[in-house]
Amino acid sequence: SQKIEQNSEALNIQEGKTATLTCNYTNYSPAYLQWYRQDPGRGPVFLLLIRENEKEKRKERLKVTFDTTLKQSLFHITASQPADSATYLCALDIDNAGNMLTFGGGTRLMVKP
Amino acid sequence: DARVTQTPRHKVTEMGQEVTMRCQPILGHNTVFWYRQTMMQGLELLAYFRNRAPLDDSGMPKDRFSAEMPDATLATLKIQPSEPRDSAVYFCASGSRTGWNTGELFFGEGSRLTVL
Numbered sequence: 001s002q003k004i005e006q007n008s009e010a011l012n013i014q015e016g017k018t019a020t021l022t023c024n025y026t027n028y029s030p031a032y033l034q035w036y037r038q039d040p041g042r043g044p045v046f047l048l049l050i051r052e053n054e055k056e057k058r059k060e061r062l063k064v065t066f067d068t069t070l071k072q073s074l075f076h077i078t079a080s081q082p083a084d085s086a087t088y089l090c091a092l093d094i095d096n097a098g099n100m101l102t103f104g105g106g107t108r109l110m111v112k113p
Numbered sequence: 114d115a116r117v118t119q120t121p122r123h124k125v126t127e128m129g130q131e132v133t134m135r136c137q138p139i140l141g142h143n144t145v146f147w148y149r150q151t152m153m154q155g156l157e158l159l160a161y162f163r164n165r166a167p168l169d170d171s172g173m174p175k176d177r178f179s180a181e182m183p184d185a186t187l188a189t190l191k192i193q194p195s196e197p198r199d200s201a202v203y204f205c206a207s208g209s210r211t212g213w214n215t216g217e218l219f220f221g222e223g224s225r226l227t228v229l
Contacts, residue, residue, distance in 0.1 A: 041222075046217035089156065101218060
């Protein structure tokens with residue numbers, strides 16, 4: 001079956017360290033992948049989009065990589081802060097036609113002071 | 114700031130009642146998505162509209178759910194009759210997609226539905 005997998009266990013790290021979250025997918029060949037942040041009781045907020053021909057994309061303290069051979073995206077937050085604590089979701093357009101943006105289950109990140 | 118507006122924010126109803134959730138997408142956006150989020154299933158795609166036309170609703174239980182977009186400023190998701198298993202947070206999201214411009218999705222704050 002087609003899946004988008006993220007680590008369902010919470011990731012706990014110390015402030016100042018780099019957080020690395022993983023998104024794995026099977027049976028898709030997505031043209032792009034997106035990452036969102038979701039805080040409790042709020043809707044997801046877009047962070048970054050990376051296309052299949054891009055290996056890496058950065059935005060301030062965020063970095064995303066996309067390995068279409070491994071079918072994996074890594075999401076990094078450098079110099080993490082307690083305010084980065086949230087659930088992070090990856091999403092794929094599974095039919096490559098802009099019609100079905102499908103989300104992984106999300107990984108909860110906790111940054112401790 | 115432009116944002117997606119959803120109403121109601123919270124709804125408690127009894128099994129068998131009709132529930133209608135409304136969404137006002139961001140002006141100028143041509144795509145609207147409806148998602149349902151639960152702890153067990155995460156974010157599930159229910160329906161998708163582009164330029165007000167329904168393009169996909171394969172994730173939606175057809176017997177009780179219906180999604181419409183009567184005009185560019187309003188999308189609705191209706192459940193009739195509601196069941197306890199429909200309890201979830203329902204999100205509307207809008208975006209601007211033309212050709213290969215995939216764009217980001219802007220989500221509303223969600224409608225939390227509890228069916229007793």
